[in-house]
Amino acid sequence: MSRFERVRGRLRRAYESGRESVRADRRDVNDAPDEPRVASPATPGPVAPTSATVVGVEQPAALHTSTASRDDADVPHALRIGAAWSWRLIVIGVVTWSLIRIIGTIRIVIIPLAVALLLSALLAPAVGWLLKARFPRSLATGVVLVGGLAAVIGTLTLVVNEFIAGVPQLSDKSSEGVRQIQNWLKTGPLHLSDSQLNRYIDEAQGWINGNTSKFTSGALSTAATLAEVLTGTILVLFATFFFLRDGNRIWRFLVRLLPVAARWKVDDAGRASWSTLGAYVRATVLVAFIDAVGIGIFLVIFDIPFAFPLAALVFLGAFIPIVGAALSGVVAVLVALVDSGPVTALIILGVVIGVQQVEGHLLQPLIMGRAVAIHPLAVIIGIAAGVVLAGIAGALVAVPLIAVLNTAVRRLAARTVPDTPPDAVVVASQAP
Structure with a gap:
């Protein structure tokens, strides 16, 4: 190969390399996500990036990521967030009110x-x-x-x-x-x-x-x-x-x-709620029995009439937390006042208060545990709402309903995936 042909080959390779680099630069500019390209009304030639300034054309206003139009962009961000929360809360309130009306209609x-x-x-x-x-x-x-x-x-x-x-x-x-x-x-x-x-x-x-x-x-x-x-x-x-x-x-x-995607989640929440309900009912029965035995023993010791009926009343009243056992204990105090005088009535009152303190600070935390622990304010509000909606039956059902809803909401809000049921069958799978 002559010297002239070698020089010409070198020049051709340099030319091809330069063309390839220019093409690569153009592809990088066209594919850049942060530089979308728009057509320029001034020149009908190649499109220009949005960062370029075109004379005589009004630049579009910057919109917030949560807005869809210029009108939304003109509304303050805090007001838009408040309005979004407001209409959603209104919808939830209307649905809740409708459910309460339906439940009140078919409460029987x-x-x-x-x-x-x-x-x-x-x-x-x-x-x-x-x-x-x-x-x-x-x-x-x-x-x-x-x-x-x-x-x-x-x-x-x-x-x-x-x-x-x-x-x-x-x-x-x-x-x-x-x-x-x-x-x-x-x-x-x-x-x-x-x-x-x-x-x-x-x-x-x-x-x-x-x-x-x-x-x-x-x-x-x-x-x-x-x-x-x-x-x-x-x-x-x-x-x-x-x-x-x-x-x-x-x-x-x-x-x-339910939809297939929601079945396992709902099934897990439902079974956890059922376990909570069972634990709550059995713990309540045990606590009520201890309350009835504790107060009944002192009624027998002080020879108060109707000791067994009063103990049974305390047992039934204990199914309404905080309020029920206290009211039934007041009945025992009144009977003691009528039968044995104020001194014995004060002693029975002290027994009732002592049993209530032992129940609230020892029995319920020890027997019920954290799984069904509910704040006393929630208990009082639930009982009051239950009495207003359905009387004594509503007060009886309110607290276990709150415990079940508490467990269900916590399970549904958790981001963990429920365990696979033991009887589940894998239809198809893909290798990783």
Whole structure:
């Protein structure tokens, strides 16, 4: 190869290298994400980057990433955020209000179902024990349900019989207590005269006579709702039986109605909520039993009448946290005041307060644990709302409902993926 051909080859290679570098620079400029290119109305030639200034063309206003138009950009950011929160909260409030109205309309069905869920959570371990002992599912459920009914009916029978037997004695003690109160009003710091006492008594009797129609109408309405109570009781029994026997199948059916992507998450939250409900109900029963035994022992020691019925009342009242056991303890204090005088009543009052302190600071944290721990303010608000919406039944259901919702919301808000169910089948998979 001649010297001239070697020089020409070198020049050609340098020319090709320069062209390739220019092409690479053009590709980098065209593909840059932070430099989108727009057509220039001044020159119809190649497009220019947005950073270039074009004479005679108004530059577009910079928009916030959360805005979609110039109008949104002119509204302050804080106002846009507040408006977004406001309309979402309004929608949530309307939906919640509608749900409350629907529940209030069909409360004769909702309340028995809620009570049935509580009973199912309480009796489910007993059904599990019988199933491990090779009992058929229907037979195990029937045995547990009949045994629970027998225990409740037997306890009510004992309470009613003791109450009937002690009414005459308590009536005599009540008359004596009323006379002691009258003497204290005369000789005590008030120094009321006989004419003042008679006037107050006449006013009280006039108030009772004037409100007799209200009392009578209330009694008639109570009698009218006897059919509803009977219907609700039957619904509770049937629902409890089927919840205990077919609870898993019912839950799986409900989960299958949801989108596939949400099934595992909802199933995990639902099963965790059911565990919380069971733990809450069993812990409440144990705490109520301890309260009833503690107060009942002191009632027996001080020979207070109706010791067993009052202990049973404390047991039932303890199912309404904070409020129920205190109110039932007040009844025991009043009976002690009528029967044995103020000193014994003060002692019983101290016993009730002491039992409440032991329950609140030792039994509930130790037995219930952190899984169902609820702030006292939430308990009080829930009980008040339950009483307003559904009376005593609402107060009974409010706190376990709050505990269940607390667990469900925490599970649904968690970012962890639920464990794979043991019966899950992998249809297809891809190698990493």
